[in-house]
Amino acid sequence: MPLTDSLRDDILASVPSLRAFAISLSGNGDRADDLVQETLLRAMANIDSFQPGTNMSAWLFTILRNLFRSEYRKRRREVEDTDGSYAESLKSHPEQHSRVEFEEFRVALSKLPSDQREALILVGASGFSYEEAAAICDCAVGTIKSRVNRARTRLSDLLSIDGADDFGPDHTTRAILSAGGRG
Amino acid sequence: MKEVKKQGGLNAEIQSRIGHQLRAMYDDVVRQGVPDRFAELIRKLDGPEAAAAQIDETAKNDGRD
Numbered sequence: 001m002p003l004t005d006s007l008r009d010d011i012l013a014s015v016p017s018l019r020a021f022a023i024s025l026s027g028n029g030d031r032a033d034d035l036v037q038e039t040l041l042r043a044m045a046n047i048d049s050f051q052p053g054t055n056m057s058a059w060l061f062t063i064l065r066n067l068f069r070s071e072y073r074k075r076r077r078e079v080e081d082t083d084g085s086y087a088e089s090l091k092s093h094p095e096q097h098s099r100v101e102f103e104e105f106r107v108a109l110s111k112l113p114s115d116q117r118e119a120l121i122l123v124g125a126s127g128f129s130y131e132e133a134a135a136i137c138d139c140a141v142g143t144i145k146s147r148v149n150r151a152r153t154r155l156s157d158l159l160s161i162d163g164a165d166d167f168g169p170d171h172t173t174r175a176i177l178s179a180g181g182r183g
Numbered sequence: 184m185k186e187v188k189k190q191g192g193l194n195a196e197i198q199s200r201i202g203h204q205l206r207a208m209y210d211d212v213v214r215q216g217v218p219d220r221f222a223e224l225i226r227k228l229d230g231p232e233a234a235a236a237q238i239d240e241t242a243k244n245d246g247r248d
Contacts, residue, residue, distance in 0.1 A: 003229050015221050020212035024205075033218070040221060044228040105204040124202060125209035156197045 003047065010056035011043065017126060018060055024121045025068050027110045035071070039064040058128065062136045065118060072114060108158040112151055119147035120155075 003011070018039065022032035042063050043050075050059055109117060115137070122133040123144065130148075134141045 008225065008229055012217055012222065012225060015217045016213040016215065017209075019215070019218075020209045023212050024209060033220075036221065037224065040224055041228070044225070101204070102208070105201075105208065109205075109208075120205070121209070125205045152198060152201060155201050156194060159197055159201065160194060 003044075007047065007050075007052075007056070011040070011060070014057045014060050015040075017057065018064060021061060021121060021126060022064060022068070024109070024125065025065075025114070025118060027106065035064055035067055038067055042067070055132070058132050058136055061122070061126070061128075062138075065136055069114070104159065108155050111158060112154055116147045116151035116154065119144050120151035123148050 015036065019032060019036050022035045022039075023029055026032050026035065039060060043060055050056070112120070118137060119133060122128045122136060123130060128136065130141050130144050134144045137144065
């Protein structure tokens, strides 16, 4: 069925943030683009169930999120391969972010439980309200708030530990130095 | 705000770094725009009727010729 110009424009306009969401969720550029493709196929096949006047982006995010979760359950037993492919999918990194810092953050994000990760991304990066994020994740607003808070706390813990290492010798070296100091 | 107070125990600098990194990572991808494969896919899926009409047109024209 041909789309109206405005529906097609809305779908196209959502593609960049849909990709960013998929990559942030999966940590894998190739898998992310497959997810986006599958999302677009489903969306176009079910465009009749989209209610005009509602948020197209939120509708597409909901489809992608559900696809990711069903795929994640299927793949849970497989070894996660997030090494490198995410970074490779990016054409350029902002100058102000060092490669090390970027990798550190990406690894920390991948350690979060997926429900916390998706809540943090939707609210902290995609710009959805807590209410919209709750609708996308099919849960209560309070649940989203608590997931976002737990995600921030966990990331903070993970990055604080790494941050301490930035300022001097690593733990082993420090232990050796302090042991030596006593003698 | 209540939410902010609850996070009082967290290192503010780390929190700001998390927000910054998250958006930087996300916006890097957003800035790539719409890859050709998706623009192409939407064009292909959109309006098989339009595509069929075009084929009809071609067939008619061929017939006339």
